[in-house]
Amino acid sequence: xxxxxxxxxxxxxxxxxxxxxxxxxxxxxxxxxxxxxxxxxxxxxxxxxxxxxxxxxxxxxxxxxxxxxxxxxxxxxxxxxxxxxxxxxxxxxxxxxxxxxxxxxxxxxxxxxxxxxxxxxxxxxxxxxxxxxxxxxxxxxxxxxxxxxxxxxxxxxxxxxxxxxxxxxxxxxxxxxxxxxxxxxxxxxxxxxxxxxxxxxxxxxxxxxxxxxxxxxxxxxxxxxxxxxxxxxxxxxxxxxxxxxxxxxxxxxxxxxxxxxxxxxxxxxxxxxxxxxxxxxxxxxxxxxxxxxxxxxxxxxxxxxxxxxxxxxxxxxxxxxxxxxxxxxxxxxxxxxxx
Amino acid sequence: xxxxxxxxxxxxxxxxxxxxxxxxxxxxxxxxxxxxxxxxxxxxxxxxxxxxxxxxxxxxxxxxxxxxxxxxxxxxxxxxxxxxxxxxxxxxxxxxxxxxxxxxxxxxxxxxxxxxxxxxxxxxxxxxxxxxxxxxxxxxxxxxxxxxxxxxxxxxxxxxxxxxxxxxxxxxxxxxxxxxxxxxxxxxxxxxxxxxxxxxxxxxxxxxxxxxxxxxxxxxxxxxxxxxxxxxxxxxxxxxxxxxxxxxxxxxxxxxxxxxxxxxxxxxxxxxxx
Ligand SMILES: Cc1cc2nc3c(=O)[nH]c(=O)nc-3n(C[C@H](O)[C@H](O)[C@H](O)COP(=O)(O)OP(=O)(O)OC[C@H]3O[C@@H](n4cnc5c(N)ncnc54)[C@H](O)[C@@H]3O)c2cc1C
Ligand code: SF4
Ligand code: FES
Numbered sequence: 055x056x057x058x059x060x061x062x063x064x065x066x067x068x069x070x071x072x073x074x075x076x077x078x079x080x081x082x083x084x085x086x087x088x089x090x091x092x093x094x095x096x097x098x099x100x101x102x103x104x105x106x107x108x109x110x111x112x113x114x115x116x117x118x119x120x121x122x123x124x125x126x127x128x129x130x131x132x133x134x135x136x137x138x139x140x141x142x143x144x145x146x147x148x149x150x151x152x153x154x155x156x157x158x159x160x161x162x163x164x165x166x167x168x169x170x171x172x173x174x175x176x177x178x179x180x181x182x183x184x185x186x187x188x189x190x191x192x193x194x195x196x197x198x199x200x201x202x203x204x205x206x207x208x209x210x211x212x213x214x215x216x217x218x219x220x221x222x223x224x225x226x227x228x229x230x231x232x233x234x235x236x237x238x239x240x241x242x243x244x245x246x247x248x249x250x251x252x253x254x255x256x257x258x259x260x261x262x263x264x265x266x267x268x269x270x271x272x273x274x275x276x277x278x279x280x281x282x283x284x285x286x287x288x289x290x291x292x293x294x295x296x297x298x299x300x301x302x303x304x305x306x307x308x309x310x311x312x313x314x315x316x317x318x319x320x321x322x323x324x325x326x327x328x329x330x331x332x333x334x335x336x337x338x339x340x341x342x343x344x345x346x347x348x349x350x351x352x353x354x355x356x357x358x359x360x361x362x363x364x365x366x367x368x369x370x371x372x373x374x375x376x377x378x379x380x381x382x383x384x385x386x387x388x389x390x391x392x393x
Numbered sequence: 394x395x396x397x398x399x400x401x402x403x404x405x406x407x408x409x410x411x412x413x414x415x416x417x418x419x420x421x422x423x424x425x426x427x428x429x430x431x432x433x434x435x436x437x438x439x440x441x442x443x444x445x446x447x448x449x450x451x452x453x454x455x456x457x458x459x460x461x462x463x464x465x466x467x468x469x470x471x472x473x474x475x476x477x478x479x480x481x482x483x484x485x486x487x488x489x490x491x492x493x494x495x496x497x498x499x500x501x502x503x504x505x506x507x508x509x510x511x512x513x514x515x516x517x518x519x520x521x522x523x524x525x526x527x528x529x530x531x532x533x534x535x536x537x538x539x540x541x542x543x544x545x546x547x548x549x550x551x552x553x554x555x556x557x558x559x560x561x562x563x564x565x566x567x568x569x570x571x572x573x574x575x576x577x578x579x580x581x582x583x584x585x586x587x588x589x590x591x592x593x594x595x596x597x598x599x600x601x602x603x604x605x606x607x608x609x610x611x612x613x614x615x616x617x618x619x620x621x622x623x624x625x626x627x628x629x630x631x632x633x634x635x636x637x638x639x640x641x642x643x644x645x646x647x648x649x650x651x652x653x654x655x656x657x658x659x660x661x662x663x664x665x666x667x
Contacts, residue, residue: 121396121398121399122396122398122399122400123399124399124400124402124437124439124482125400125402125439125480125482131396156635156636157636160634160635160649161634161649162397162634162635162636163397164397164636165395165396165397277663303636303638304637304638304639305631305632305636305637305638306631306637306639307398307442307443307631307632307637308442309437309439309440309441309442309443310440311440316439316440318398318399318400320398323631323637323638323639325638330629330639331628331629331639331640331641332629333627333628333629334444334465334466334469335465335601335602337602337627337666337667338667339628339642339663339664339665339667340663340664341667345663345664349641353638353641356644357641357643357644358644360644361644
């Protein structure tokens, strides 16, 4: 694919130009974390090196949004402003692919998600500083993007290699030609070296968790394993793991009065909540916490692959960091694999 | 771009009291909606919320749709308080209907209970409209008491007269009363001596979870192959279009892959009857 080189200073100029075309979000270092913030607040760009603490999903799938007003004549759906996000890791891109499958496939599309996807430009980067909770390599991913981006950055001496991944990305390069130079052999070999080194790091820290067989195969045998109950003991049912998960897409529709009309809201929901699947009359397929806990693992690693062909876990490790009960998905799976 | 979350306004044009807890609402949507038997819709009570219901009228009736609704909670109570002329909303149809074409030339067994009679009426009417395509229809329906039988006049007087050689109706109640002369017992007690050729038959089941479970076990025991048993799965639903995650049964999204699923597909999934 087409690659270019841009200096650090020229990249910031590019951002200033992009900011004029819509909302611009960039990854920035905050304390010891990477955060996604409006460029207007940050004003600069430093290479993120690793995924941000928050997932990118709220940019495409709002935590709470109005999806309909009734009764009214068919209203035009709100158009959303163009926006760009600078700082998607490889795992973030995989998560967006998972959301795409759910929201855009089938007989019905989610028009709100579709509109945000259409308007959003995604600039990703190669990871250089993986966290000790990163395990993308166990989910069939490398710590550098291989698809699903509009542009991808790799940090090299003095600037970045910019790889074009889509027509949208190409347009940005074409419209700002003066800022880009050709990427040299030297740049590309620096990229190769970084990629090998970082992959090796993540491989090394993931080694003890690598399963002996495919996840689906393991889960097919593990449903009644006692490890589930043991591991859920410290769960406080806060659902932080689900809200922070970049691929969790469950939601609830609910209605409210708004003057002489009504509006329908779409709000994030979580399968960890007791009444999530309860039906009128009281029947509940997952009344116990351990069943809901398992449901999450089975959904990500068995049901989702059955439906869409790849895992809905990206190995980003956000759930490990977020859990007040210190539940580590890798360890849970390791125990389950053992038996 | 069409907004699938927005309901189409529909007027309630008639309300029929079926039983002390079940009413049929005949609604006329502002846009014509075509559906197949077994597909469901999300019905909105303005400001209160939505719930999934399967139309109970014949799919060939185009301008109005019947919903037969049991009062069990928030939305269903609110709609029970609504009268002729009131406005509701509808979205859909969603899911997959019954595969009538695949059943051509077959003998059809229908087993229903309680408000499960709703989708089964749409199915029954659709089958009867092309009766020549099917060898036989045996409709078994159970209610708690004689008072709890839905579509009483149709099921007790009209349907048995359609074509007595081809269409048989069997009714039962859990508890009889002084007027009841029919069978007493749960619905599985009339699912016997079927006189059907099981090699060329399909069974369709819809009703409360406990009834679905025992009816399915009974059908398996009689000798129905798992893939000839069609079950209407009642799961919690919100979006109705395979996005919100509420209705999952194993890897199936009941709203999109169902709500009718054959037993072979789901029998090994967790908690199918709950
Ligand atoms: C495909 C399908 C077809 C159905 N067809 C009919 C029908 O024809 N007639 C009929 O009377 N009933 C039918 N039901 C059951 C009906 O949807 C429930 O009785 C109704 O949702 C109860 O809503 P409520 O607000 O009155 O109950 P509440 O007890 O107040 O609410 C139950 C809670 O569970 C949620 N919920 C979501 N999905 C369901 C569900 N499927 N069942 C129960 N609660 C649910 C509700 O949103 C609510 O939050 C059907 C269900 C499904 C899944
Ligand atoms: S999980 Fe992999 S891709 Fe994601 S931030 Fe960590 S190293 Fe990068
Ligand atoms: S009801 Fe939303 S996914 Fe099935």
